[in-house]
Amino acid sequence: MTTTTTPAGGQTAQQTTERRDWAALERTYYQHTFNRQLVMERGEGVRVWDANGTVYLDLVAGIATNVLGHAHPRVVQAIVEQAPKLIHVSNLYINERQVELAEQLYQVSGGMRSFFSNSGAEANEGAIKLARKFGRLHRDGAYEILSMDRSFHGRTLATTAATGQKKYQETWAPLPDGFRQVPFNDLEAVKVATTAKTVGILVEAVQGEGGIWPASHAYMQGLRQWCDEQRLVLICDEVQAGMGRTGTFFSWEPMGMRPDIITMAKGLAGGVPIGAMLAAPRADLFEPGDHGTTFGGNPIACAAGVATIRTIVEEGLLAHATAMGAYLGERLEGLATKYPAHITSTRGVGLMRAFDLAEPRAQEIMDGALARGVLITNAGPATIRLVPPLIIQPGDIDEAVAQVDDVLAAL
Template sequence: MQTGRRLPVTFVRGRGCILYDDSGREYLDLVAGIAVNLLGHSHPDVVAAVTAQANQLIHTSNLYFSQPQVELAQRLVELSFPSRVFFCNSGSEANEAAIKIARKWGTANRDGAFEIITTTGSFHGRTLAAVTAGGQHKYSDPFKPLPEGFVHVAYNDLDAIKDATNVRTVAVMLEPVMGEIGIIPADPGYLAGVRSWCDAQNLLLILDEVQTGLGRTGRWFAHQHHGITPDVMTLAKGLGGGVPIGACLASPRADVFTPGDHGSTFGGNPLACAAAIAVLSVIERDGLVGHAAEMGDLLHDALLDLGAKDVRGLGLMQACEFAEPRAKAFQQSCLDAGVIVNAVDDHSVRLVPPLIIDSAEIERAHSTMRKAAT
């Protein structure tokens, strides 16, 4: 189906931060499958884990226990906060789980409250509830009527959340850095303010860390930059190193699902969980969270050199915004010169490379982007 416009290139092979097209041409990948390939392409540990698991057991469903699933849940909880984990297959599904948790929690704890406050410009996925939660009408309006119960307010505006709160409100749902709209980080104090407001008003705080989680911003989870913990956190993208998997973590306060409430046939199957365990192990073993912070600073400096109107980001989640509408032409010039970047709209370009990127690769990207920007 014609659901999106594709760039005129077909990739057939990848290794580290390098992709090869069907003519054997090499490209430096600063997009990483849209913030997915944290360890680059075909990382040997992920390949080995998937191969071994495929030889052992690929799928059984959630009617039974699975060792990789239990181990992965345990690892995620140890890295984040005390919680239970629901596994699914994508970021949208992880957010659907979070929305259903909020609604059930509201029935039990806030007199049937069901409204979720989210932000204008946010992106939470493409399923009907997730696309309605996201604050971008261009993605949701064609699919009206939309589910009720979502209110959008400006990002980085705590007063707007306070003003929008009423007896129907059950939760606030935010990205710690808005990604799809072009990398807008939370201002200092914003998330801490929202956390306090949620505590004072007895609301759930849901953080969508689908793009920001797992080292991308220079911490394991972006909320750790802000000294807060959410009640519910969603993950996907990089978790499986390219193998589809999503997760929704609920703290004891938000742990309301009981048997029969929710489910997924494929969610957290042994193959995806084995890949994810390998991803977490390599991030830990190779110190990639700190490395992402360091490389993020280098990438930020490289973008500052392009003469753009604005450069913003956190860790290896960076964007530049041009004053003129030339992001798409810039993306094409970079592609022609063998560097993959992502124009999110006419003005802004997003860079979310693998966490394993090194300084030589950033320098190579820098010199190509400089030529493309002039």
């Protein structure tokens, strides 16, 4: 073993040839916020390798984040070209990549302007602030946001208050005021809950963490109409469903309506941390001093974002996601038919798929798939969620389904 000792007395990892027990070190040095064992070392396309050299087919994709898979050459090249030029510059100055990414989002959103942050929660925080400004200016100081049961909007206090799942909220009371949840896909519930205090409606057109539940088109159109009638803002959280995952750039696109505010993150920069909050002219109300960020819209993240969107558009990945999503859906239906005692239903849009289990055995199924070289995730104890990269091929889907079939057969 060759090591050098740092002035603080620790060992520098790069200069240590002895294998380190990363899982044990993680337990020592990292807060216990995640229950995890597997040490991931590198990835390429739809595959990822652990520190022992075991390869996995990755249908988790950073939870709907590595939309172009791992180490996509165009994302890598964008980062490598940008890094020597400018890694970071304050938002006191314009950076070219940030403007380019905003320009692309303006085009794909039909004329909405961007504000960049670092995560989905932060993007939603920006949307909440913007809605409150709208309320101050146009609705007598209204500030309350209606969001949906089973929704997920992030882990900050405000986005926890907006999240419609008690398990994320219970421990953190008191949560910030100004948030109420109503049942999803129920327009009447929104109407009944709207008061003089209400300023906006926050909705995922396809709920992700809650278990892949698409909104009905009529519901989304009804929300739009209600917002117009009542002078409210309609916010679509596209953090998980956006970036082509459902086969269109935004998941609300086929639903016959347009939001006033869109939030994005996850896949926007192909795996580099970024968030975005887009505003249509009606809600584009921020002025200098209203909102800000040190890192948001950083040149590296935006360079990766520009490359990611270009690749999705130029390589026809929206149509590909639609086709692969339909195929994955069919194959999951096949599993449901074969294992009626285990799978009670399947659903999804594009490459955002789920199946429900008769019993809360999601962890067992994930563990079984992992042991067979396939990474899948869950949405609660009785739902399996599949959010693979948009570049996935039919052969990969066949391989994943065969392994999950094997797991189900062994249950």
